[in-house]
Amino acid sequence: MAQASFEGVVKRFGAVEAVRDLTLEVRDGELMVLVGPSGSGKTTALRMLAGLEAVDAGRIEIGSRVVNDVSPRDRDVAMVFQDYALYPQMTVRDNMAFGLRRRGLERAEVDRRVAETCRTLGLDELLDRRPRQLSGGQQQRVALGRALVRRPQVLLMDEPLSNLDAQLRVQARGEIKRLQSEVGTTMVYVTHDQLEALTLGERIAVMNDGRLEQVGTPEELYERPANVFVGGFIGSPAMSFLPGDDGAVVGVRPEHVRPWAEGLVGPLAGRVAFVEALGRETLVGVDTDAGARLVAAVEGRADYTVGEPIRVGLVAEGMRRFGADGRPA
């Protein structure tokens, strides 16, 4: 286990700056999630930490060692790939033992560690199967096992759940969280799914267009987004934005937009743009006469028809003001 850090790290692909001046510290034993839309540089950052991409400027440290010029195999990191990258011709046992054998561990120790990791992950039954004979969920667990069995200083995961169906994904998410608290390995987890980030991360780093927009706990990101981008990216449905004065913007989350009542900020008049009944709540889209689109989360069922006039108000403490530069005003 170790901490890992980026200091002013830059990565260019030709003329494109994939990662711009990234400074981020991952604490020892922490599960840090890098989240952002595709092309935001999160995977590139992870691959630089793994040593799979060279660093153009800045410094990457693992433990207290600068690893810019250390080859991937000497960094003592393990990675779970999006497509799992299991060795197809090897059994589950050999897949897991491969990395240990390359490091010259004794046979008995290799067997012991493989058995132990398999027990933790419930893979005992599958030891003699080949990847082809496993389901997607099983392959994912083997990939996780292959990384864990090495007891790396830092465990990297690149969208490890994106090939699973929704139900399995939720299950696997819980498992990763459980493992992380059990094993205590420092983990860096990349995903484009903000919900996954919110449920999984102790801290979350939001990236956009190669830049780090904000680092914080899920609550911090949700309650106090550092800018318009984070406000719009974190939370589903996203924060709605109303134009204010001088190019300033007011952001408000659906739970803070309500049908008009005394004590709210407003009223804002508009028409119903869409109605999504989700059971426990109903999302009502409102196009205000001023030209903004708000989303209101109304508890339970709500009877609205599209096009119907509506008046809504905002909960004052839920309103976030951003200046013209997109930063909190």
Add this chain to the structure above:
Amino acid sequence: MIDRREQVLAHVVLGLFALIALAPVAKIVVTALGEPGSFSTAWSDGHFGTYLRSSVLVAVAVVAISSVLSILAGYAFGLMRFRGDQLLFYVLLLGLMVPLEATIVPLYYDLRDLGLTDTYWALILPQAGVSVAFGTFWMRAFFRSVPRSLVEAARLDGASSWSTLWRVIFPLARPAVLTMVVLVFMWTWNEFLLALVMVSDEGLRTAPLGLAFFQGRNTTDEALLAAGALIVATPVVLVYLFLQRHFIRGMLSGAVKA
């Protein structure tokens, strides 16, 4: 879905072409078998035992040398980045594009200066050179089709380039390698011009060259000629049959990414 009529039509067309391709072969087989004792006469009169031995020796050496070199070079070109890799690769491709006929004369003088004419090396080295050009091209295409993450996983697992190749990638390459082996074996076996120019010693003659001399001596005895042709062709057919399942798989995997 292909309907029934189309299916029948396809079979008729395919059958017709198969017939056109197979008819001459069938005629040779029938002719050779028509005259009792034609095979044993051809075998002893034509010294095919000696020729086949030369051919096997040359073909096995060429296949062995070019396979090892092609796998290593294909791995480098397919999965590694190094200075001048593009340029080097195109230079290598020249070996595929320039016909042997264009270089055979200077090649003869070079090998003569080295004292290699009239040795097996004069047959093995040039053929291995040409085969490495093809083999590298072929293996590079295969290595490029291997998911990058597999190579990266091996690197993170602590494998060197060498053990990544032999323990992780090579086991997947078997169909591609076997296809290459069959093709190189076949081309080497059937090579005629090189043997004609480089060796005059009868003991070094390869089977196709021996067959040509044999046919020159026995222009009238068709059964004997046919028997000789079959003796020379058989080893390639055997190698092909032996490896055909892998061969077809390798050919297809080159064309369509699974």
